[in-house]
Amino acid sequence: MNGSRNGVLIEEEEEKRLYTEDGSVDLRGQPVLRSNTGRWTACSFMVVYEVFERMAYHGISSYLFIYLTTKLHQGTVTSANNVTNWLGTNWMITVLGAYVADALLGRYWTFLIGSAIYFLGMSLLTLSVSIDPLKPSSCSDSTDVHCQPTTLQLVVFFAALYILSLGNGGAKPNISTIGADQFDEFDPREKAQKLSFFNWWMFSIFLGSLFATTVLVYIQDNVGWTLGYGIPTIGIAISILIFFAGTPFYRHKRPMGSPFTKMIKVIVSSIIKWKVEIPTDPKELFEFDPIEYRKGKYMIDSTTGMRFLNKACLRTNSSKPWLLCSVTQVEETKQMLRMIPILVVTFIPSTLYAQYTTLFVKQSTTLNLHIGSFEVPPASIVGFISLSMLITVVFYDRIFVKTIRKWTKNPRGITLLQRMGIGMILHITVMAIASLIERYRIHVARENGVVENGNQVPLSLFILLPQFILFGMSDAFLNVAKVEFFYDQAPESMKSLGTSYWMISLGAGNFLSSLLLTIVSNVTSVEGHDGWIRNNLNDSHLDYYYALLAILSAVNFVLFLAVARFYVYRAEVSDSMKVLAEELMVRKMRGEE
Structure with missing residues:
Protein backbone atom coordinates (compact mmCIF):
# COMPACT_ATOMS: atom_id res chain seq x y z
CA MET A 1 0.00 0.00 0.00
CA ASN A 2 2.77 2.39 0.98
CA GLY A 3 4.71 1.40 -2.11
CA SER A 4 1.85 2.30 -4.44
CA ARG A 5 1.32 5.60 -2.62
CA ASN A 6 5.02 6.42 -2.93
CA GLY A 7 4.86 5.52 -6.58
CA VAL A 8 1.97 7.93 -7.14
CA LEU A 9 3.81 10.69 -5.28
CA ILE A 10 6.93 10.12 -7.39
CA GLU A 11 4.89 10.27 -10.59
CA GLU A 12 3.21 13.49 -9.46
CA GLU A 13 6.58 15.01 -8.60
CA GLU A 14 8.03 14.01 -11.98
CA GLU A 15 4.98 15.46 -13.75
CA LYS A 16 5.37 18.67 -11.76
CA ARG A 17 9.01 18.92 -12.83
CA LEU A 18 7.93 18.90 -16.48
CA TYR A 19 6.62 22.45 -16.01
CA THR A 20 8.38 25.58 -14.81
CA GLU A 21 7.86 26.39 -11.16
CA ASP A 22 8.24 30.17 -11.21
CA GLY A 23 4.79 30.96 -12.60
CA SER A 24 5.92 31.24 -16.22
CA VAL A 25 3.15 30.92 -18.80
CA ASP A 26 2.74 31.04 -22.55
CA LEU A 27 0.96 33.86 -24.39
CA ARG A 28 -2.40 32.21 -23.67
CA GLY A 29 -1.67 32.15 -19.94
CA GLN A 30 -1.11 28.38 -19.77
CA PRO A 31 1.79 26.73 -17.86
CA VAL A 32 4.80 26.03 -20.07
CA LEU A 33 6.86 22.87 -20.43
CA ARG A 34 10.39 23.26 -19.14
CA SER A 35 11.97 21.22 -21.94
CA ASN A 36 10.39 23.14 -24.84
CA THR A 37 10.82 26.71 -23.67
CA GLY A 38 13.15 29.23 -22.11
CA ARG A 39 16.84 28.95 -21.26
CA TRP A 40 19.52 29.82 -23.82
CA THR A 41 17.42 28.62 -26.76
CA ALA A 42 14.88 31.40 -26.14
CA CYS A 43 17.59 33.89 -25.17
CA SER A 44 19.40 33.39 -28.48
CA PHE A 45 16.61 35.23 -30.34
CA MET A 46 16.85 38.13 -27.90
CA VAL A 47 20.63 38.29 -28.04
CA VAL A 48 20.50 38.52 -31.85
CA TYR A 49 17.85 41.25 -31.54
CA GLU A 50 20.06 43.17 -29.14
CA VAL A 51 23.05 43.03 -31.51
CA PHE A 52 20.99 44.60 -34.31
CA GLU A 53 19.26 47.12 -32.05
CA ARG A 54 22.49 48.31 -30.42
CA MET A 55 24.04 48.55 -33.88
CA ALA A 56 21.25 50.98 -34.79
CA TYR A 57 21.35 52.90 -31.52
CA HIS A 58 25.13 53.38 -31.46
CA GLY A 59 25.13 54.05 -35.19
CA ILE A 60 23.19 57.19 -34.27
CA SER A 61 24.59 58.14 -30.86
CA SER A 62 28.31 57.67 -31.59
CA TYR A 63 28.26 60.07 -34.57
CA LEU A 64 25.40 62.34 -33.50
CA PHE A 65 27.82 64.90 -32.05
CA ILE A 66 29.67 65.09 -35.39
CA TYR A 67 26.38 65.46 -37.29
CA LEU A 68 25.21 68.31 -35.06
CA THR A 69 28.50 70.21 -35.39
CA THR A 70 29.16 69.64 -39.11
CA LYS A 71 25.66 69.45 -40.64
CA LEU A 72 23.53 71.50 -38.25
CA HIS A 73 26.45 73.83 -37.39
CA GLN A 74 25.94 73.82 -33.63
CA GLY A 75 28.68 74.79 -31.15
CA THR A 76 30.62 72.36 -28.94
CA VAL A 77 28.64 72.91 -25.74
CA THR A 78 25.26 73.10 -27.52
CA SER A 79 25.96 69.91 -29.49
CA ALA A 80 27.24 68.06 -26.44
CA ASN A 81 24.16 69.07 -24.43
CA ASN A 82 21.80 68.10 -27.24
CA VAL A 83 23.42 64.67 -27.39
CA THR A 84 23.36 64.09 -23.63
CA ASN A 85 19.79 65.43 -23.27
CA TRP A 86 18.64 63.00 -25.95
CA LEU A 87 20.57 60.13 -24.38
CA GLY A 88 19.16 61.07 -20.97
CA THR A 89 15.62 61.02 -22.33
CA ASN A 90 16.28 57.63 -23.90
CA TRP A 91 17.14 56.15 -20.55
CA MET A 92 14.69 58.01 -18.28
CA ILE A 93 11.63 57.20 -20.38
CA THR A 94 12.25 53.52 -19.71
CA VAL A 95 10.46 54.04 -16.37
CA LEU A 96 7.25 54.52 -18.37
CA GLY A 97 7.91 51.32 -20.32
CA ALA A 98 8.58 49.41 -17.11
CA TYR A 99 5.33 50.70 -15.59
CA VAL A 100 3.25 49.69 -18.61
CA ALA A 101 4.85 46.23 -18.65
CA ASP A 102 4.47 45.51 -14.93
CA ALA A 103 1.01 47.02 -14.53
CA LEU A 104 -0.83 46.66 -17.83
CA LEU A 105 0.39 44.85 -20.92
CA GLY A 106 3.16 42.54 -19.76
CA ARG A 107 6.73 42.64 -20.99
CA TYR A 108 6.23 40.91 -24.34
CA TRP A 109 3.51 43.17 -25.73
CA THR A 110 5.06 46.34 -24.29
CA PHE A 111 8.31 45.39 -25.99
CA LEU A 112 6.68 44.76 -29.39
CA ILE A 113 4.78 48.07 -29.32
CA GLY A 114 7.91 49.92 -28.25
CA SER A 115 9.93 48.29 -31.04
CA ALA A 116 7.35 49.34 -33.64
CA ILE A 117 7.59 52.97 -32.46
CA TYR A 118 11.40 52.65 -32.45
CA PHE A 119 11.30 51.55 -36.11
CA LEU A 120 9.03 54.51 -36.95
CA GLY A 121 11.52 56.93 -35.39
CA MET A 122 14.44 55.32 -37.24
CA SER A 123 12.56 55.56 -40.54
CA LEU A 124 11.76 59.25 -40.05
CA LEU A 125 15.36 59.93 -39.02
CA THR A 126 16.62 58.30 -42.21
CA LEU A 127 14.24 60.45 -44.27
CA SER A 128 15.42 63.60 -42.46
CA VAL A 129 19.00 63.07 -43.69
CA SER A 130 18.04 61.83 -47.15
CA ILE A 131 15.40 63.90 -48.93
CA ASP A 132 14.79 67.55 -49.70
CA PRO A 133 13.56 69.71 -48.05
CA LEU A 134 14.22 67.70 -44.86
CA LYS A 135 17.98 67.28 -45.11
CA PRO A 136 20.25 70.28 -44.31
CA SER A 137 22.44 72.07 -46.82
CA SER A 138 25.74 70.41 -47.71
CA CYS A 139 27.76 73.65 -47.39
CA SER A 140 30.22 73.86 -44.51
CA ASP A 141 30.40 77.59 -43.76
CA SER A 142 28.60 77.96 -40.43
CA THR A 143 28.70 81.76 -40.68
CA ASP A 144 26.69 81.78 -43.93
CA VAL A 145 22.97 82.17 -43.18
CA HIS A 146 22.14 80.00 -46.20
CA CYS A 147 24.07 77.11 -44.63
CA GLN A 148 22.01 77.13 -41.45
CA PRO A 149 19.31 74.44 -41.14
CA THR A 150 15.70 75.52 -41.54
CA THR A 151 13.11 75.27 -38.78
CA LEU A 152 11.44 72.38 -40.63
CA GLN A 153 14.71 70.47 -40.83
CA LEU A 154 15.41 70.93 -37.12
CA VAL A 155 11.86 69.99 -36.09
CA VAL A 156 11.77 66.80 -38.19
CA PHE A 157 15.28 65.71 -37.15
CA PHE A 158 14.74 66.17 -33.42
CA ALA A 159 11.14 64.84 -33.59
CA ALA A 160 12.54 61.65 -35.15
CA LEU A 161 15.13 61.37 -32.37
CA TYR A 162 12.52 61.69 -29.62
CA ILE A 163 10.03 59.33 -31.32
CA LEU A 164 12.89 56.86 -31.30
CA SER A 165 13.34 57.60 -27.58
CA LEU A 166 9.67 56.83 -26.91
CA GLY A 167 10.01 53.47 -28.65
CA ASN A 168 13.23 52.76 -26.79
CA GLY A 169 11.34 53.41 -23.54
CA GLY A 170 9.02 50.49 -24.26
CA ALA A 171 11.64 48.13 -25.67
CA LYS A 172 14.79 48.64 -23.61
CA PRO A 173 13.62 47.89 -20.03
CA ASN A 174 11.75 44.79 -21.14
CA ILE A 175 14.03 42.94 -23.54
CA SER A 176 16.72 42.17 -20.95
CA THR A 177 14.05 41.34 -18.35
CA ILE A 178 12.33 38.95 -20.75
CA GLY A 179 15.72 37.34 -21.29
CA ALA A 180 16.34 36.87 -17.57
CA ASP A 181 12.79 35.50 -17.20
CA GLN A 182 13.76 32.53 -19.40
CA PHE A 183 15.58 30.93 -16.44
CA ASP A 184 13.48 29.31 -13.70
CA GLU A 185 14.55 30.56 -10.27
CA PHE A 186 13.24 27.31 -8.72
CA ASP A 187 15.47 25.09 -10.83
CA PRO A 188 19.05 25.08 -9.44
CA ARG A 189 20.68 24.40 -12.82
CA GLU A 190 18.76 27.14 -14.62
CA LYS A 191 19.39 29.50 -11.74
CA ALA A 192 23.12 28.84 -12.12
CA GLN A 193 22.94 29.49 -15.88
CA LYS A 194 21.24 32.79 -15.17
CA LEU A 195 24.39 34.05 -13.43
CA SER A 196 26.13 34.30 -16.82
CA PHE A 197 23.16 35.78 -18.65
CA PHE A 198 23.91 39.45 -18.01
CA ASN A 199 27.58 39.04 -18.93
CA TRP A 200 26.66 37.66 -22.33
CA TRP A 201 23.80 40.10 -22.66
CA MET A 202 26.23 43.00 -22.36
CA PHE A 203 28.57 41.14 -24.72
CA SER A 204 25.85 41.26 -27.41
CA ILE A 205 25.29 44.97 -26.73
CA PHE A 206 28.92 45.82 -27.29
CA LEU A 207 29.18 43.52 -30.30
CA GLY A 208 26.49 45.63 -31.99
CA SER A 209 28.21 48.78 -30.77
CA LEU A 210 31.54 47.63 -32.23
CA PHE A 211 29.98 47.20 -35.67
CA ALA A 212 28.31 50.61 -35.40
CA THR A 213 31.47 52.46 -34.36
CA THR A 214 33.59 50.90 -37.10
CA VAL A 215 31.55 50.02 -40.19
CA LEU A 216 28.57 52.36 -39.80
CA VAL A 217 30.54 55.48 -38.88
CA TYR A 218 32.85 54.82 -41.83
CA ILE A 219 29.82 54.68 -44.13
CA GLN A 220 28.40 57.87 -42.59
CA ASP A 221 31.74 59.66 -42.95
CA ASN A 222 32.69 58.49 -46.43
CA VAL A 223 29.58 57.27 -48.28
CA GLY A 224 26.68 59.27 -46.90
CA TRP A 225 24.15 59.68 -44.13
CA THR A 226 21.32 58.06 -46.11
CA LEU A 227 23.07 54.70 -46.23
CA GLY A 228 24.59 55.26 -42.79
CA TYR A 229 21.12 55.58 -41.22
CA GLY A 230 19.33 53.32 -43.71
CA ILE A 231 21.35 50.22 -42.76
CA PRO A 232 20.48 50.38 -39.03
CA THR A 233 16.83 51.09 -39.91
CA ILE A 234 16.74 47.88 -41.94
CA GLY A 235 18.60 46.19 -39.06
CA ILE A 236 15.86 47.20 -36.62
CA ALA A 237 13.19 45.73 -38.92
CA ILE A 238 15.14 42.46 -39.17
CA SER A 239 15.71 42.30 -35.41
CA ILE A 240 11.99 42.69 -34.66
CA LEU A 241 11.22 39.82 -37.04
CA ILE A 242 13.90 37.67 -35.37
CA PHE A 243 12.46 38.37 -31.93
CA PHE A 244 8.94 37.57 -33.14
CA ALA A 245 10.15 34.28 -34.67
CA GLY A 246 11.23 33.10 -31.23
CA THR A 247 7.77 33.59 -29.68
CA PRO A 248 6.95 29.83 -29.33
CA PHE A 249 10.03 29.37 -27.14
CA TYR A 250 9.44 32.26 -24.71
CA ARG A 251 8.31 32.07 -21.13
CA HIS A 252 6.17 34.98 -19.94
CA LYS A 253 5.36 36.49 -16.57
CA ARG A 254 1.88 37.84 -15.89
CA PRO A 255 1.55 41.57 -15.08
CA MET A 256 1.15 41.90 -11.32
CA GLY A 257 -0.13 45.42 -10.99
CA SER A 258 1.49 48.83 -10.81
CA PRO A 259 4.63 48.77 -8.64
CA PHE A 260 4.26 52.52 -8.06
CA THR A 261 0.72 52.09 -6.70
CA LYS A 262 1.92 49.39 -4.31
CA MET A 263 4.82 51.47 -3.07
CA ILE A 264 2.76 54.64 -2.63
CA LYS A 265 0.07 52.69 -0.78
CA VAL A 266 2.64 51.30 1.68
CA ILE A 267 4.27 54.69 2.29
CA VAL A 268 0.97 56.58 2.71
CA SER A 269 -0.45 53.89 5.00
CA SER A 270 2.67 53.99 7.20
CA ILE A 271 2.52 57.78 7.50
CA ILE A 272 -1.19 57.79 8.40
CA LYS A 273 -0.56 55.14 11.07
CA TRP A 274 2.59 56.80 12.42
CA LYS A 275 1.23 56.88 15.98
CA VAL A 276 0.41 53.16 16.07
CA GLU A 277 2.86 50.96 17.98
CA ILE A 278 4.43 48.06 16.09
CA PRO A 279 3.98 44.74 17.91
CA THR A 280 7.03 42.67 18.77
CA ASP A 281 5.48 39.51 17.35
CA PRO A 282 5.61 39.64 13.52
CA LYS A 283 2.68 37.20 13.41
CA GLU A 284 0.41 40.09 14.37
CA LEU A 285 1.22 41.83 11.08
CA PHE A 286 -1.31 41.34 8.31
CA GLU A 287 -0.50 38.90 5.52
CA PHE A 288 -2.70 37.21 2.93
CA ASP A 289 -3.36 33.53 3.31
CA PRO A 290 -0.54 31.62 1.56
CA ILE A 291 -3.14 29.93 -0.64
CA GLU A 292 -3.94 33.32 -2.18
CA TYR A 293 -0.40 33.60 -3.50
CA ARG A 294 -0.72 32.05 -6.88
CA LYS A 295 2.17 30.42 -8.63
CA GLY A 296 4.81 32.94 -9.61
CA LYS A 297 3.97 35.39 -6.83
CA TYR A 298 6.25 35.17 -3.84
CA MET A 299 5.50 35.62 -0.17
CA ILE A 300 8.23 37.50 1.74
CA ASP A 301 8.78 37.31 5.49
CA SER A 302 8.84 40.49 7.56
CA THR A 303 12.22 42.09 8.29
CA THR A 304 13.30 44.63 10.89
CA GLY A 305 14.88 47.02 8.39
CA MET A 306 12.92 50.22 7.67
CA ARG A 307 10.69 49.15 10.56
CA PHE A 308 8.48 52.24 10.25
CA LEU A 309 6.96 50.83 7.04
CA ASN A 310 5.72 47.79 8.98
CA LYS A 311 2.96 50.06 10.32
CA ALA A 312 1.23 49.61 6.95
CA CYS A 313 0.55 45.97 7.98
CA LEU A 314 -1.36 46.93 11.13
CA ARG A 315 -5.13 46.74 11.38
CA THR A 316 -6.77 49.77 13.01
CA ASN A 317 -10.42 50.51 13.68
CA SER A 318 -10.30 53.85 11.93
CA SER A 319 -8.22 52.99 8.89
CA LYS A 320 -9.81 52.36 5.52
CA PRO A 321 -9.49 48.86 4.01
CA TRP A 322 -7.30 50.15 1.18
CA LEU A 323 -4.74 51.35 3.74
CA LEU A 324 -4.07 47.80 4.98
CA CYS A 325 -1.05 46.30 3.24
CA SER A 326 0.34 42.79 3.43
CA VAL A 327 3.80 41.99 4.78
CA THR A 328 4.88 40.98 1.27
CA GLN A 329 3.79 44.34 -0.18
CA VAL A 330 5.73 46.15 2.52
CA GLU A 331 8.85 44.05 1.97
CA GLU A 332 8.67 44.62 -1.79
CA THR A 333 8.57 48.37 -1.15
CA LYS A 334 11.50 48.10 1.24
CA GLN A 335 13.55 46.28 -1.38
CA MET A 336 12.95 49.00 -3.98
CA LEU A 337 13.69 51.80 -1.48
CA ARG A 338 16.78 50.00 -0.21
CA MET A 339 18.33 50.22 -3.69
CA ILE A 340 17.83 53.98 -4.07
CA PRO A 341 21.07 55.01 -2.25
CA ILE A 342 23.00 52.64 -4.55
CA LEU A 343 21.17 54.16 -7.52
CA VAL A 344 22.13 57.71 -6.48
CA VAL A 345 25.85 56.93 -6.16
CA THR A 346 25.86 55.60 -9.74
CA PHE A 347 24.85 58.99 -11.18
CA ILE A 348 28.39 60.40 -11.31
CA PRO A 349 29.85 57.27 -12.99
CA SER A 350 27.02 57.48 -15.53
CA THR A 351 28.00 61.11 -16.19
CA LEU A 352 31.35 59.85 -17.43
CA TYR A 353 29.69 57.69 -20.11
CA ALA A 354 28.43 60.87 -21.75
CA GLN A 355 32.00 62.01 -22.40
CA TYR A 356 33.00 59.34 -24.90
CA THR A 357 30.11 60.17 -27.27
CA THR A 358 30.77 63.91 -27.05
CA LEU A 359 34.05 65.43 -25.88
CA PHE A 360 36.19 62.33 -26.48
CA VAL A 361 34.93 62.28 -30.09
CA LYS A 362 35.55 66.04 -30.40
CA GLN A 363 39.15 65.43 -29.25
CA SER A 364 39.65 62.86 -31.99
CA THR A 365 38.69 65.39 -34.70
CA THR A 366 41.72 67.52 -33.75
CA LEU A 367 44.25 64.70 -34.29
CA ASN A 368 45.90 62.98 -37.24
CA LEU A 369 43.31 60.47 -38.43
CA HIS A 370 45.46 58.77 -41.09
CA ILE A 371 46.92 55.28 -41.06
CA GLY A 372 48.98 55.46 -44.23
CA SER A 373 46.54 56.58 -46.92
CA PHE A 374 43.47 55.42 -44.99
CA GLU A 375 41.58 58.08 -43.01
CA VAL A 376 39.91 56.79 -39.83
CA PRO A 377 36.47 58.30 -39.05
CA PRO A 378 36.80 60.32 -35.80
CA ALA A 379 34.07 58.36 -33.98
CA SER A 380 35.59 54.99 -34.88
CA ILE A 381 37.93 55.17 -31.91
CA VAL A 382 34.84 54.60 -29.73
CA GLY A 383 34.98 51.06 -31.11
CA PHE A 384 37.96 50.38 -28.87
CA ILE A 385 35.63 50.75 -25.87
CA SER A 386 33.45 47.98 -27.32
CA LEU A 387 36.42 45.79 -28.21
CA SER A 388 37.98 46.23 -24.77
CA MET A 389 34.67 45.49 -23.08
CA LEU A 390 34.09 42.35 -25.16
CA ILE A 391 37.51 40.94 -24.26
CA THR A 392 37.11 41.82 -20.57
CA VAL A 393 33.64 40.24 -20.30
CA VAL A 394 34.88 36.96 -21.79
CA PHE A 395 37.90 36.98 -19.47
CA TYR A 396 35.70 37.83 -16.48
CA ASP A 397 33.08 35.16 -17.16
CA ARG A 398 35.37 32.33 -18.28
CA ILE A 399 38.50 32.84 -16.20
CA PHE A 400 38.13 35.35 -13.37
CA VAL A 401 34.85 34.01 -11.93
CA LYS A 402 35.92 30.36 -12.11
CA THR A 403 39.20 31.17 -10.38
CA ILE A 404 38.03 33.55 -7.66
CA ARG A 405 34.93 31.63 -6.54
CA LYS A 406 37.15 28.79 -5.28
CA TRP A 407 38.20 31.18 -2.53
CA THR A 408 35.12 33.34 -2.07
CA LYS A 409 32.57 30.51 -2.38
CA ASN A 410 30.36 33.03 -4.17
CA PRO A 411 28.78 31.73 -7.41
CA ARG A 412 29.46 35.13 -9.01
CA GLY A 413 33.08 35.15 -7.88
CA ILE A 414 32.70 38.49 -6.13
CA THR A 415 29.57 40.35 -5.04
CA LEU A 416 27.81 42.67 -7.43
CA LEU A 417 28.71 45.73 -5.34
CA GLN A 418 32.37 44.70 -5.27
CA ARG A 419 32.29 44.42 -9.05
CA MET A 420 30.72 47.88 -9.28
CA GLY A 421 33.41 49.27 -6.98
CA ILE A 422 36.20 47.96 -9.23
CA GLY A 423 34.49 49.65 -12.19
CA MET A 424 34.38 52.95 -10.29
CA ILE A 425 38.10 52.76 -9.49
CA LEU A 426 38.78 52.22 -13.19
CA HIS A 427 36.59 55.26 -13.95
CA ILE A 428 38.69 57.48 -11.73
CA THR A 429 41.81 56.17 -13.50
CA VAL A 430 40.24 56.82 -16.93
CA MET A 431 39.52 60.48 -16.21
CA ALA A 432 42.93 61.06 -14.63
CA ILE A 433 44.67 59.59 -17.70
CA ALA A 434 42.34 61.50 -20.05
CA SER A 435 43.32 64.76 -18.28
CA LEU A 436 47.04 64.02 -18.68
CA ILE A 437 46.67 63.06 -22.37
CA GLU A 438 44.65 66.21 -23.09
CA ARG A 439 47.26 68.32 -21.28
CA TYR A 440 49.93 66.82 -23.55
CA ARG A 441 47.77 67.38 -26.68
CA ILE A 442 47.35 71.08 -25.80
CA HIS A 443 51.12 71.35 -25.16
CA VAL A 444 51.87 69.95 -28.63
CA ALA A 445 49.29 72.30 -30.18
CA ARG A 446 51.05 75.29 -28.61
CA GLU A 447 54.48 74.11 -29.70
CA ASN A 448 53.28 73.81 -33.30
CA GLY A 449 51.38 77.09 -33.39
CA VAL A 450 47.93 75.63 -34.08
CA VAL A 451 46.16 77.04 -31.01
CA GLU A 452 44.54 80.12 -32.51
CA ASN A 453 43.62 78.68 -35.89
CA GLY A 454 42.36 75.38 -34.46
CA ASN A 455 44.22 73.33 -37.08
CA GLN A 456 45.07 69.66 -36.70
CA VAL A 457 47.54 68.76 -33.96
CA PRO A 458 50.45 66.62 -35.26
CA LEU A 459 49.64 63.68 -33.01
CA SER A 460 48.14 60.32 -33.91
CA LEU A 461 44.53 59.59 -33.04
CA PHE A 462 45.78 56.60 -31.11
CA ILE A 463 47.20 58.64 -28.24
CA LEU A 464 43.59 58.50 -26.97
CA LEU A 465 43.64 54.69 -26.86
CA PRO A 466 44.45 54.35 -23.11
CA GLN A 467 41.32 56.24 -22.02
CA PHE A 468 39.10 54.31 -24.44
CA ILE A 469 40.49 50.86 -23.57
CA LEU A 470 40.19 51.52 -19.82
CA PHE A 471 36.63 52.76 -20.37
CA GLY A 472 35.73 49.42 -21.94
CA MET A 473 37.26 47.55 -19.00
CA SER A 474 35.33 49.68 -16.52
CA ASP A 475 32.11 48.98 -18.47
CA ALA A 476 32.67 45.23 -18.12
CA PHE A 477 32.72 45.68 -14.36
CA LEU A 478 30.42 48.59 -13.52
CA ASN A 479 27.76 48.58 -16.22
CA VAL A 480 27.23 44.81 -16.26
CA ALA A 481 27.10 44.74 -12.46
CA LYS A 482 24.59 47.60 -12.37
CA VAL A 483 22.03 45.98 -14.65
CA GLU A 484 22.39 42.62 -12.88
CA PHE A 485 22.23 44.20 -9.42
CA PHE A 486 19.04 46.17 -10.02
CA TYR A 487 17.35 43.18 -11.68
CA ASP A 488 18.52 40.67 -9.09
CA LYS A 495 11.64 43.20 -12.14
CA SER A 496 10.99 45.63 -15.01
CA LEU A 497 11.02 48.56 -12.59
CA GLY A 498 14.21 47.20 -11.03
CA THR A 499 15.88 47.00 -14.45
CA SER A 500 14.74 50.55 -15.17
CA TYR A 501 16.79 51.70 -12.15
CA TRP A 502 19.87 50.92 -14.23
CA MET A 503 18.48 53.01 -17.05
CA ILE A 504 17.49 55.83 -14.67
CA SER A 505 21.14 55.84 -13.59
CA LEU A 506 22.30 56.32 -17.19
CA GLY A 507 19.61 58.90 -17.92
CA ALA A 508 20.36 60.95 -14.81
CA GLY A 509 24.06 60.76 -15.66
CA ASN A 510 23.48 62.24 -19.11
CA PHE A 511 21.30 65.06 -17.78
CA LEU A 512 23.85 65.70 -15.05
CA SER A 513 26.54 65.88 -17.74
CA SER A 514 24.55 68.56 -19.61
CA LEU A 515 24.10 70.55 -16.39
CA LEU A 516 27.75 70.22 -15.35
CA LEU A 517 29.06 71.13 -18.81
CA THR A 518 26.83 74.22 -18.94
CA ILE A 519 27.82 75.36 -15.44
CA VAL A 520 31.55 74.85 -16.06
CA SER A 521 31.35 76.59 -19.44
CA ASN A 522 29.52 79.59 -17.98
CA VAL A 523 31.51 79.91 -14.75
CA THR A 524 34.92 79.65 -16.42
CA SER A 525 34.10 82.26 -19.07
CA VAL A 526 32.90 85.11 -16.81
CA GLU A 527 34.65 88.48 -16.60
CA GLY A 528 36.35 88.08 -19.95
CA HIS A 529 38.14 84.82 -19.11
CA ASP A 530 38.54 82.15 -21.73
CA GLY A 531 36.25 79.25 -20.87
CA TRP A 532 37.50 75.73 -20.31
CA ILE A 533 35.35 74.40 -23.16
CA ARG A 534 35.24 76.30 -26.44
CA ASN A 535 34.50 75.43 -30.06
CA ASN A 536 38.27 75.47 -30.68
CA LEU A 537 39.56 72.67 -28.44
CA ASN A 538 43.18 73.73 -29.01
CA ASP A 539 42.34 76.93 -27.14
CA SER A 540 40.33 75.16 -24.44
CA HIS A 541 41.14 73.39 -21.19
CA LEU A 542 39.46 70.01 -21.38
CA ASP A 543 42.30 68.77 -19.19
CA TYR A 544 40.90 70.84 -16.32
CA TYR A 545 37.40 69.55 -16.97
CA TYR A 546 38.53 65.92 -17.02
CA ALA A 547 40.49 66.48 -13.80
CA LEU A 548 37.32 67.88 -12.22
CA LEU A 549 35.42 64.73 -13.27
CA ALA A 550 38.17 62.56 -11.78
CA ILE A 551 37.87 64.42 -8.45
CA LEU A 552 34.07 64.14 -8.46
CA SER A 553 34.40 60.41 -9.22
CA ALA A 554 36.80 59.94 -6.29
CA VAL A 555 34.46 61.73 -3.87
CA ASN A 556 31.54 59.69 -5.21
CA PHE A 557 33.52 56.46 -4.70
CA VAL A 558 33.91 57.27 -1.01
CA LEU A 559 30.14 57.76 -0.78
CA PHE A 560 29.63 54.47 -2.62
CA LEU A 561 31.79 52.63 -0.08
CA ALA A 562 29.69 54.08 2.77
CA VAL A 563 26.40 53.13 1.11
CA ALA A 564 27.58 49.66 0.07
CA ARG A 565 28.85 49.00 3.59
CA PHE A 566 25.30 49.03 4.98
CA TYR A 567 23.49 47.40 2.07
CA VAL A 568 21.91 44.01 2.83
CA TYR A 569 21.44 41.73 -0.16
CA ARG A 570 17.95 40.44 -0.81
CA ALA A 571 18.94 36.78 -1.15
CA GLU A 572 21.88 34.48 -1.73
CA VAL A 573 22.01 31.99 -4.58
CA SER A 574 22.76 28.97 -2.41
CA ASP A 575 21.48 26.17 -4.64
CA SER A 576 23.26 27.64 -7.66
CA MET A 577 26.47 27.32 -5.67
CA LYS A 578 25.65 23.66 -5.11
CA VAL A 579 25.24 23.05 -8.85
CA LEU A 580 28.47 24.87 -9.64
CA ALA A 581 30.31 22.88 -6.97
CA GLU A 582 29.01 19.64 -8.48
CA GLU A 583 30.15 20.72 -11.94
CA LEU A 584 33.62 21.58 -10.62
CA MET A 585 33.87 18.16 -8.96
CA VAL A 586 32.88 16.38 -12.19
CA ARG A 587 35.46 18.37 -14.14
CA LYS A 588 38.16 17.54 -11.61
CA MET A 589 37.33 13.86 -11.90
CA ARG A 590 37.64 14.15 -15.68
CA GLY A 591 40.94 15.99 -15.31
CA GLU A 592 39.60 19.16 -16.96
CA GLU A 593 40.54 21.44 -14.04
Missing part, protein backbone atom coordinates in the same frame (compact mmCIF):
# COMPACT_ATOMS: atom_id res chain seq x y z
CA GLN A 489 17.66 42.76 -6.05
CA ALA A 490 14.21 43.83 -7.24
CA PRO A 491 11.23 41.78 -5.97
CA GLU A 492 9.76 39.33 -8.45
CA SER A 493 6.70 41.46 -9.21
CA MET A 494 8.84 44.54 -9.94
